[in-house]
Amino acid sequence: MKKLALLFAFVALIFGASTSVSAKGIDNPTGVPLYVIIEVDWDGMSPNGDWTVWGPKWNPEVGGTPLTSCTDCLEMSFYDFAFHGNTVHFDEVYVDTVTATPQSHHVVLSDKDGDGTYTGSLPAAHYFPWGPESDGSWPILYFDRIDYEISFNEEGEITDFHYLQYEHKKLK
Numbered sequence: 001m002k003k004l005a006l007l008f009a010f011v012a013l014i015f016g017a018s019t020s021v022s023a024k025g026i027d028n029p030t031g032v033p034l035y036v037i038i039e040v041d042w043d044g045m046s047p048n049g050d051w052t053v054w055g056p057k058w059n060p061e062v063g064g065t066p067l068t069s070c071t072d073c074l075e076m077s078f079y080d081f082a083f084h085g086n087t088v089h090f091d092e093v094y095v096d097t098v099t100a101t102p103q104s105h106h107v108v109l110s111d112k113d114g115d116g117t118y119t120g121s122l123p124a125a126h127y128f129p130w131g132p133e134s135d136g137s138w139p140i141l142y143f144d145r146i147d148y149e150i151s152f153n154e155e156g157e158i159t160d161f162h163y164l165q166y167e168h169k170k171l172k
Contacts, residue, residue, distance in 0.1 A: 031170055032143050036060050036067065038165040042076045044158025049074040062164060076161065083156060086111045088118045092146075109148055116153065117160075122146040143168040 037060045042049030052069040054060045082089045088109050094100040109118035123145050144167045151160040 032168040033058060035167050035169040037062055038167060040163050042161035044161055047077055048072045049076045109150060117149060117151045119149050141170040
């Protein structure tokens with residue numbers, strides 16, 4: 001569960017500030033433009049998943065410009081899924097080094113058509129800077145949203161885990 005916040009920290013440290021452009025993002029909060037999109041994939045069988053950070057910064061598109069990526073490097077074994085009817089529940093938790101509000105998120109996804117694929121979104125926390133931008137300025141706020149799509153077989157085992165994280169950043 002802490003992989004989510006570790007990924008946030010990694011992305012924020014890699015990419016410095018640039019001039020803000022009005023991005024065509026999802027849930028684009030006023031004054032907190034879309035910065036990058038993080039895509040996570042996992043087959044459910046191997047211990048690790050993959051991630052890609054899509055850009056360009058301030059106007060990212062999935063399948064556009066890959067800013068960085070990592071294959072078979074994201075630990076995924078800590079998820080604890082609980083099924084309740086046509087929903088699946090699990091928690092995403094930020095690492096202690098990230099000050100977020102809230103620090104832990106309870107995620108509920110739904111299988112609306114009974115095909116074993118659960119979808120939904122996590123309107124994630126606001127979280128605050130842990131270091132300066134490459135130009136020495138400090139961002140004042142991060143905000144993100146995660147869209148999940150997770151498929152399970154009849155035994156409740158993951159067959160596909162995918163999410164897109166829309167990361168927004170506000171600068172001073």
